[in-house]
Each structure stands twice: as structure tokens, then as C-alpha cells.
Amino acid sequence: MTGAARPPTTHLLYLHGFRSSPQSMKAAKMATWAATQPGLTWWCPQLPPSPAEAMALVREGTRDWPVDRRAVMGSSLGGFYAAALAGDGGWRAVLINPAVHPARDLAKYIGEQTAWHDPQTRFFFRPEFIAELETIDAAARAAAATTARRMQTWVAQGDEVLDWREMAARHAATELHVLEGGDHALSSFDDHRDAMLRFLRLPHDSHPPAERHACD
Template sequence: MPTTHLLYLHGFRSSPQSAKARVMAARVAERHPALHWWCPHLPPSPREAAQLIAEGTADWPAEGMAVVGSSLGGFYATWLAARTGCRAVVINPAVDPARDLAAYIGEQTAWHDPEAHFFFRPEYIDELLALQTGPLPHPERLMAVIAKGDEVLDWREMTARYPGSQLRVVEGGDHALSDFETAHLDAVMAFLQPA
């Protein structure tokens, strides 16, 4: 079944203004105007983020919905795919954010708006642990785009997290996957819109 509803989940300190979110929104508007697009601004609390995602997609058809997530958004996308069985694309996904984000407890600035601040609380680590999922029930419905040159996350750990999924491992690259529009967008959209 074609994708009718598409969710984009941004990463830690990011926002719907991220380059990848804007590129995908433009592609959807240009070539898939009937596709329902949603890119929410995720709160810093993982529990609240999961609640927002769950409530916002509650009436979406599981067989027609898909999710794309980058970094921490990839962790949330994996959680949603495990819950619903929907198609998912994760881009340099956070595999163990409870471990990795423990170093970021305290005041943070938003990447796209340095004037915007938020506080990453210690209890958010437990909230991340509560969202961890085991092996995906339908790994073939997930594609992972992973850059070996990611300066934030280990590409080997990301690759090992998704056995049975379609892996697109990129030589070089960076955590933001700066060449997303020119090198990866078409493949991502093709995976999300199977013929």
C-alpha cells in the first residue's frame, strides 16, 4: 500500500527547521501533494515527545503511514516502527541515547535558534530507557542511512542495530548527512513509496 501519511522526527537540539526536514517537506509538497505531512517540534522530555508522536498518529492507518527520523529522531522512529509496524527510514540514528545524552544534562541551546534554550533534565535519561525497543518485528520495513564519517555516533553501532533492514552505509559523510538532498533523498522517497 502506498504511503498516505508521513511523519518527520528531528534530532536532539534540532527542530522542524533542520535542512533535512525542510528538504523533505519541499519534496512532499512538490511531488506528493496528497501525502499528509507532519513534522512536529519535539519537546525535550522523551516521555512527552513519545506522547505527542503517539497522539498525533493515533488515527493514522498503520499500513499507510511512514516515519523518517534523524539522530534522536531516528531512535523515536524506531520506537514508533516497533509499535505500529509502519515503514521507517532512520538517518544516523541514535542507538543508545540514554548513554550518549547523559553528558548533556543541563541547559542547552537550540541548533537553529541560539536564542532558544531548554533544560535537559536528569529524569529524561530514565524516560529514554523506557522507550528502548528490542529487535524490530518487521526489520524489512526499515531503511537506515548511516554515514561512516559521523562525528557524533559510531557507524558500526548504528549498522549492528538494524539486522535484516535495508542499510545504506555511506563512505565519509557527517552526522547531519549534509548531502542528503543530492545523494539520498530519492532513495529515501523510493523506499517510503514502494511501487
């Protein structure tokens, strides 16, 4: 219905980055918060190395989620996946230092890799995964015109892994917050979480700012 208010979000997905896991700082903080929210369905899966398999996993796992009540948060490569997932429709998405050229940037990681939070865990990042990333990227770019309004992007100028200018340019049409300094992990996550929750239509403590800024 035109002009109808969207119902509050009841299902929240979190997607971690390359070599990361549900044990990442932001994922763990969100899991702790989600456990205090009655009625909220929370899911932060361990993503497989294959981008195609990762997208298939989250699509299958959220297949029965209500389209008008679902949201996703993603960091780094997870932010790239979240932006692509938004193209499926219905999703509101928060992207945190999102990868924007993963096919280019991850090509140097082809081969055996170790998991960030458990160095004893090893996996292979295969050459064919680059083509999978390119396929996902093409679809996300094709849908960008209709998905931008449902995405909020957080970019740290001090990101030591990704170029903040590329991230800001790719997601300029979203609700974009460019932060001075900072890092790839967004160590200041706690300072911005309420703004993220508010955008996702989830319970939050702070009140909306008096005015919005492109740089926050």
C-alpha cells in the same frame, strides 16, 4: 491478506534530532518536497525535550493515521524515536544516522541547553529523561525482530557525533546502507532521497538499482 500489495503511503512523519527542529536541512527539504505531493499528509513537529512526552506527542498526533499508509523518517535522536515508533506496527521507517545508545550519550547534556537553530531558545534536559530513554529503548529492542524488515537505515562512516559501527550493528537486520565518509547531518541527503522515498512507498524520480548492496 497474504501476498497483497501494500497501498502507497499517504501520511509521512519526520522526526528531528536532539537540539534540532523542523528547520533542520533534511526536514526543510522534505517539507518542500511534501508540499508538491497532492494528497500527502505531512507532519514534522517540534519535539519536546522529554523523550516520553515526545513519543506521546507523535503517537497522539498520528492516532488517526491509516496503519497501512503511514511512514516515518527520523534523524539522530529522531531516528531512535522512529525505530521505537515502528514497534507500534504498520509504520515503515527510514533512519538516518540514528542514535542507538541515547541514554548513555545524552547523559553528559543534563542541564540547560540551547536550540541548534535558535540559540536564544533554551531548554532543560533533565536527569529523569535518561530513564525515559532507557524505557523507550527497551521496548524498541523487544520489538526489533518484527520491525527490522520495515526499516531502512543510512549510516555515514564519517559521522562526527555517533559511532557508525554501533549504528550499523544495531540495525544490521534492516535494509542497511553504509556510506563512506559523510557526516552526521548527511549532507549528501539529496543523493539518497529517492531511495528513501522508494522504500517508504512514496513518489520518487529514480528507478530501483539493478542490485542491492549493503554499502551504498
